[in-house]
Amino acid sequence: MSNLKQFYPSFRLLPSGGLFSAAHKKYFIWFCAFWVFIAVLEFGQDYISSVLQDNTFRIGESLSYKLFWPLFIPFFIALDYGLAKADEALSGVWYVCALILQTVVITFIHLLVFSLILFGVSILIHDNPMTLLFLLYEKLSSRLYIALSIYSTLSVLSVFLKSRRSREGVQAKVQPKTITVKNGRSAVLVEIADIKWISSDGGYLDIHTDNQKHVILDSLKNIIQTLPENFKRIHKSTIVNIARIKKLQSRGNGDYDVILDDDRELRLSRNYTKELRGNLL
Incomplete structure (x- = not known):
């Protein structure tokens, strides 16, 4: 874990401190729990829908589609790490451009990895598996706006909280004794x-x-x-x-x-x- 801390020292969506800081570890746990909770809700919705429509419920296939939500955890950590590095090297318009570019790239990588997972599951459970190109096109047409909206919101929130903590840090430093x-x-x-x-x-x-x-x-x-x-x-x-x-x-x-x-x-x-x-x- 110490090596991971050195690789990724800050998780800026959290109030302050590092990703594995004892004081703020619970915030990261809640962040992870939120996306798992969304996946569980959607899984339950699939089950109820299959019962009401008297359709066969394939647990494995349904679970694989719900991985779309937990994937926000590692990919946002990667995005936030990239934003932290961009913040160190860039400023002004260039930093905004880097924020937009990284948000878009992470969104497409998320959908690509999600499509690859579904392609692998399709090969395992279907006699005539769906093609990767078809799955990728389907996810880009149906989930691109969701992923891009969420990553954009998280990026702006991360930058806002980082800026606020910086101001609070400056105020604390100049506070007279x-x-x-x-x-x-x-x-x-x-x-x-x-x-x-x-x-x-x-x-x-x-x-x-x-x-x-x-x-x-x-x-x-x-x-x-x-x-x-x-x-x-x-x-x-x-x-x-x-x-x-x-x-x-x-x-x-x-x-x-x-x-x-x-x-x-x-x-x-x-x-x-x-x-x-x-x-x-």
């Missing part, structure tokens, strides 16, 4: 990780850290834009560092008491519970 707190003519650098909560007091803000309180002239709306994602608005007059929250206690009316790691209590208004949704709620 300190903020400058000005008090009159003096200025102090405060470690962002030391900030527990920030409260609004009229036109001023009180920045509470482990050791002291800093008073600055600013607004919550403005300062939260300079803080990392772990700082959330919990009240119209309060921002909290969720990394410093020990627990939440419901008040029974939609509001919560926020208990910090130093046992300080803050109010979480029901109007701001969505800010903590997925983190603590």
Whole structure:
């Protein structure tokens, strides 16, 4: 598996990390399961149709036709790998051309391999097997638009997610570790990780850290834009560092008491519970 990782280090449809990353392996499993599920549905449809029409149901032949769907798994991995390589070497119009070309080529290869599989099955189970040329023509006329639409959608989705992760990576890299707190003519650098909560007091803000309180002239709306994602608005007059929250206690009316790691209590208004949704709620 280590050799496979070196050969294909990124599966860009996934949120981040490598194809066999422990954190995102489940996404690849779901991706594979989806195409197998589509094949099973179509197989079941064939069976029901044969029963209703009182026709002979050939399991082997039906299964071979359903391989059209699982083939999206290896061929999209190949396409995504090609797009990653093109992204490293090309940009602008040339990259778009490479994306279109690779999508079209993978589509035709998919249909060719699918036709070859059906040709082999036809030789095994039929006295007068269908010709490869006939099967290829049939698949190009009946499934070309399906395969091309799916690969085009997956390609665009892969590029979009890769672009979004790149932007998130850049934002994470430039995220400051300190903020400058000005008090009159003096200025102090405060470690962002030391900030527990920030409260609004009229036109001023009180920045509470482990050791002291800093008073600055600013607004919550403005300062939260300079803080990392772990700082959330919990009240119209309060921002909290969720990394410093020990627990939440419901008040029974939609509001919560926020208990910090130093046992300080803050109010979480029901109007701001969505800010903590997925983190603590």
